[in-house]
Amino acid sequence: MKWNSSDVDLYNQSKEYIDTAIIPLISVSVDSDFKHTVSKGEFISLVSTELERQLKGRVFLFPSFSYLKNSSTVVEDLSKWGEELQKEFKHVIFLTSDEKLKDKGGDDQNGQLIWLPSMPLEHMDDQLKRKLLQDQIEQILNILLQSWNKS
Template sequence: MKWTSEDIDMYLKAKEYVDTIVLPLFPIALDERIKKTAEMTEFINLLSIQLERQFRGRLIMLPGFNYLKSINKEEVLTDLLKWEKEFLDKGFKHIVYLTSDSDWKLEEAKMTGSLIWLPTIPLGQMDQQYRNTILKDQLQQLITLFVQKWEKQE
C-alpha cells in the first residue's frame, strides 16, 4: 500500500495482515555527487513503486527517508532509528530499508530492520524497453528476498 489516504483506509481495515513497512532511503547531495545521488533516488523510487504494486495489501511503502550526504552519518542514523522504533512500537514485524547508497552497509548492524542495498543502475539514458527489462529483473530479485524473509518468520 502506498502512503495515500485511499490506501491507508484499506490498511486500517486489514491492519492485522499488513506486517511489513518499507522505507526507501534517498540521499541528497548538492556538490559533485549531485547526479549520482539523483540516480540513486530515481532507481530506488522506481523499484519501490513496482514492489508496492507487487505486494499491495501485505506491506506499506513509505514515501522515503531523505537525508543530506553532507550531514554526519551518526546524526542521520539516529533519526532513522527513531523511525524504526516507531514502526516496531506500532506492531510492524518486518522493517525493510531500500537503498543504493553503499554507506548504509556500514551502519546495517545497528539497525533492527533489514537493509537491502542495490547498486545504482543509471536509467536516464536507456531505451525505455531496456529500462523496463532491467527494472523487472531487479524486481524479481526483490520479490524473492521478501518472500524468503516472510517464510523464515512464519
C-alpha cells in the same frame, strides 16, 4: 499500499494482512556528484513504487526518507524509524543505493537494510528499464520471502 488517505482506509480495514513497511532512503547533496546522487534516488523510487505495485495488500510504502548525504546521524535516525514502525508492522525494510549506508550497516533489530546497486536509467529505452527493474524486484522478493518465512 501507499502513503495516501484512501490506502490508509484500506490498510485500517485489512491490517492483519499488511505486515511489511517499505521505506525508500534517498540521500541529498548538491556537490560535484549531484547528478549521480539524484540518479540513485530516482532508481530507488522506481524500485519502491514497482515493489509496492506487485505486493499491494502485503506491504505499505512510506514516503521516502531523505537525508543529507554526509549526515552522521542517519543510522541512528533509521533505528528510531524502525523502532516506531515495528509498533505497527512486523517487518520494516529500508531500500537504498547509498554505499555509505551499506558500509555502516543499517541492519538491526529495528529493520532490514536492502542495498541495491544503482543503475543509470536516464538513457535506457523503456523495455530495458523495465527488465532491469524487474530483476531488482525479483531479488528483493527473494529477501522478503525469506524474511516472511522466518516469522
